[in-house]
Amino acid sequence: MNSLTNADLHCHSVISDGTLTPEVLAQRAKANGVELWALTDHDELGGQDRAIAAARALELPYLTGTEISVTFAGITVHIVGLGMDHKNPALLSGLHNTRNGREQRAREMSDDLARVGIPGVYEGALKYVGNPELISRSHFARYLVEIGVCKEISEVFRKYITEGKPGFVPHRWATLGHAVSWITQSGGVAVVAHPGRYKLTPNEEFALFTEFKAHGGQGVEVMTGAHGQADYVKYAGYCKEFDLVASRGSDFHSPEESHTDLGQLPDLPGTVTPVWDLLRSRILQ
Numbered sequence: 001m002n003s004l005t006n007a008d009l010h011c012h013s014v015i016s017d018g019t020l021t022p023e024v025l026a027q028r029a030k031a032n033g034v035e036l037w038a039l040t041d042h043d044e045l046g047g048q049d050r051a052i053a054a055a056r057a058l059e060l061p062y063l064t065g066t067e068i069s070v071t072f073a074g075i076t077v078h079i080v081g082l083g084m085d086h087k088n089p090a091l092l093s094g095l096h097n098t099r100n101g102r103e104q105r106a107r108e109m110s111d112d113l114a115r116v117g118i119p120g121v122y123e124g125a126l127k128y129v130g131n132p133e134l135i136s137r138s139h140f141a142r143y144l145v146e147i148g149v150c151k152e153i154s155e156v157f158r159k160y161i162t163e164g165k166p167g168f169v170p171h172r173w174a175t176l177g178h179a180v181s182w183i184t185q186s187g188g189v190a191v192v193a194h195p196g197r198y199k200l201t202p203n204e205e206f207a208l209f210t211e212f213k214a215h216g217g218q219g220v221e222v223m224t225g226a227h228g229q230a231d232y233v234k235y236a237g238y239c240k241e242f243d244l245v246a247s248r249g250s251d252f253h254s255p256e257e258s259h260t261d262l263g264q265l266p267d268l269p270g271t272v273t274p275v276w277d278l279l280r281s282r283i284l285q
C-alpha cells in the first residue's frame with residue numbers, strides 16, 4: 001500500500017445515517033475498486049463486526065472506524081477514528097454517552113417544527129432510523145422530502161435544520177480532548193474530518209488544529225466528498241504545517257443522496273504521508 005492506494009476511510013451505514021447495510025457497503029466498495037476500507041458510523045461501533053466479516057469475505061483490507069461528534073468553540077466538528085480496538089470499554093462508553101442526547105434533541109426538533117406548521121416529524125423520521133440510539137438530522141431531512149416540504153435533502157438543511165433555522169436545536173457533543181483520547185487510547189489514529197466544511201475563522205481553525213495536536217490527534221482528511229480543489233491544496237499544506245498524516249474518504253451515505261461514491265475520490269497528493277502508513281499493523285485482512 002502506498003499514497004496511491006484507493007483507500008476509502010469514511011462512510012456511513014444504517015447503523016447511523018447511511019441508507020445501506022454494512023454488507024452492501026462492503027460489496028459496493030469492492031466493486032468500485034476500493035483497496036482499503038473503513039466504515040465510520042457517527043458515534044457508533046455497532047456495525048463494525050458486520051463490516052469486518054463482510055470485508056473479510058470479499059478479501060477487502062479493513063480498518064475499524066467511527067466519526068465522533070464534538071463541540072469545539074461552540075460549533076460541531078467531526079473527528080474520525082481509525083484502527084481502534086472496537087471492543088475497548090472506554091471508547092464504547094464514551095460513544096454511548098455521546099449518543100445519549102439524540103433522542104431528546106430529536107423530540108425538541110420535532111416540537112419546534114410542529115410550531116411552524118409541520119407536525120409529526122419525530123414519528124416520520126423514525127421510519128428511516130436503523131438504530132434507535134442514532135436518530136439524526138439526516139433522518140429528519142429524508143422525511144421532510146418524503147412529505148414534500150422540500151424537494152431535496154440539502155434544502156431541508158438550508159431551510160429548517162441548521163443554526164438559526166426553526167428546527168435547529170443546539171446540542172453539546174463530546175469534547176475534542178475526550179474524542180481524541182478515546183480513539184488514541186484504544187490503539188487508533190484520530191483524524192479531523194472534512195475541515196473545509198466548518199465555518200471557522202482562520203484563528204478558530206488554527207486553534208482547532210493546535211488543540212487537536214496537543215490532545216494527540218495525528219491526521220486530517222485531505223480528500224473528502226465535501227472538498228474541492230482549493231481545499232485539497234489547503235489541507236495538504238496543513239499536513240506539512242501541523243505535521244499531520246492525510247486521510248481520504250468519500251463520506252458516502254446513500255446512492256441517491258451522496259455526490260461522491262465509495263472509492264471515487266482523486267488520489268492523495270504525492271507530498272503527504274497517508275494515514276494508513278501509521279496503521280499498517282491495524283489493517284484486518
Ligand code: AMP
Pocket residue numbers: 017042069135136137138153154157158253
Ligand atoms: P446530526 O449528527 O444529527 O447533527 O446530523 C449530521 C449529519 O447531517 C451529517 O453527518 C450529514 O450526514 C448530514 N448533513 C449535515 N449538513 C448537511 C447538508 N447541508 N446537506 C446534507 N446533509 C447534511
Ligand code: MN
Pocket residue numbers: 012017042138253
Ligand atoms: Mn452523516
Ligand code: MN
Pocket residue numbers: 067078193194
Ligand atoms: Mn461528518
Ligand code: MN
Pocket residue numbers: 010011012067251
Ligand atoms: Mn461522515
